[in-house]
Amino acid sequence: MRLGRVTLAAAALLLLTTASVPDGTPLSQTERHAALSSEAIEPRGAAPRPAVLRANHEAPWGAFVGSWDTYIPDIARMARWLGDANMQVGHTYLAGNGWSDIEGDIAVLGLWSQWRQGEPNRRLVLGVPMLVPNEAGVPDAEVARLLARGGNGEFDQHFLKLARKLVALGGGDTVITLGWEMNGVxxxxxxKPDPAAWKAYWRRIVGLMRSVPGQHFGFDFTPNRGVDAIPWTRCYPGDDVVDIIGMDSYDQPAGGTFDEYVNEPYGLQDQVEFAAKRGKPVSYPEWGLFRNGDNPEFVRRMVEWMRTHDTAYQTVTDYCPHGFWQCDRNPRSAAVFKQLMAGSQGAPAPGTALPGAGRPGGQPSAQAPRR
Structure with a gap:
């Protein structure tokens, strides 16, 4: 989710299969783990279930305060609002209007990388679209064609240029949320237009970026919470090309409860179990309020969840209607967030690579395509 877009989520009463749903139509949120593919999540109660709870701890954390380099000072301002808390994670996005955006503006990437290098335990999280234009209502048939072109290597040079810039600017350990919220519309x-092509294209991009000497990127697979348009397990590209299993989790739909967010199909519980089976940490690159107004209980429960699971990092979305510091609509939630996070020093040093993130430069985990 980003500024200016509305999440499309459904809460129908019928069980639907992928084949019976028209392109672009979200599946019912009540779909119960149908055997849609060999990668589907096992039904609850199947044994053995992995251990997912951790002792209460602080994960590296921060906020999305804006995409461009001009927003970087807001991280320090928000930290002061939180009693000089140590906000260790900066989160930004590439615009995705054209391929030059995917290659990265060198000035913007340079300033974000400079912020990252300001303290040894900071992390930079970068949202990277896989296709452009990324927010233009492109029809499913055209998306499928673009995915195939990407899988055939037509867009390779743009991701190589991005990777080389990041390494040259000191951002070789950037965590990349590649094609985030891919299970949505x-x-x-x-x-959804072509899961097999999507997975093949993801694998190609990761292989390319990991082929750049000096990199140790972390690749974060980050769907929306729940089913949305397609179960996110159908999009999972493989353990060798994923370092972190993320989830964007907002307080929606209207009338939803946190327990429902935990227990819904492909929700928070399924995420942590899916990750634990693969020995990978989880993340929450986007979270915040949305459909239920000023909801301090959601804030409290979400922070508690992140502190008691194997969370690599978390970044709250801090603008209206989602956030607390830059949004005066949520005073009760802001008070709770401030109570929970004020003065937090984040995860202890050393602040090297995120858990599970990256491979040494020149040794990609997936075979790099020829270019």
Whole structure:
């Protein structure tokens, strides 16, 4: 989710299969783990279930305060609002209007990388679209064609240029949320039009970026919470090309409860179990309020969840209607967030690579395509 877009989520009463749903139509949120593919999540109660709870701890954390370099000072301002808390994670996005955006503006990437290098335990999280234009309502048939072109290597040079710039600027350990929210309907970088092609293209991009000497990127697979347009397990590209299993989790739909967010199909519980089986940490690159107004209980429960699971990092979305510091609509939630996070020093040093993130430069985990 980003500024200016509305999440499309459904809460129907019928169980639907992928084949019976027209392109672009979200599946019912009540779909119960149908055997849609060999990668589907096992039904609850199947044994053995992995251990997912951790002792209460602080994960590296921060906020999305804006995409461009001009927003970087807001991280320090928000930290002061939180009693000089140590906000260790900066989160930004590439615009995705054209391929030059995917290659990265060198000035913007340079300033974000400079912020990252200001303290040894900071992390930079970068949202990278897989296709452009990324927010233009591109029809499913065209998305499928673009995915195939990407899988055939037509767009390779743009991702190589991005990777080389990041390494040259000191951002070789950037965590990349590649094609985030791929199980939804908003972005061109989505999976439902052709899951097999989407996975092949993801694998190609990761292989390319990991082929750049000096990199140790972390690749974060980050769907929306729940089923949305397609179960996110159908989009999972493989353990060798994923370092972190993320989830964007907002307080929606209207009338939803946190327990429902935990227990819904492909929700928070399924995420942590899916990750634990693969020995990978989880993340929450986007979270915040949305459909239920000023909801301090959601804030409290979400922070508690992140502190008691194997969370690599978390970044709250801090603008209206989602956030607390830059949004005066949510005074009760802001008070709770401030109570929970004020003065937090984040995860202890050393602040090297995120858990599970990256491979040494020149040794990609997936075979790099020829270019």
């Amino acid at each position: 908003t972005y061109t970088s989505r999976c």
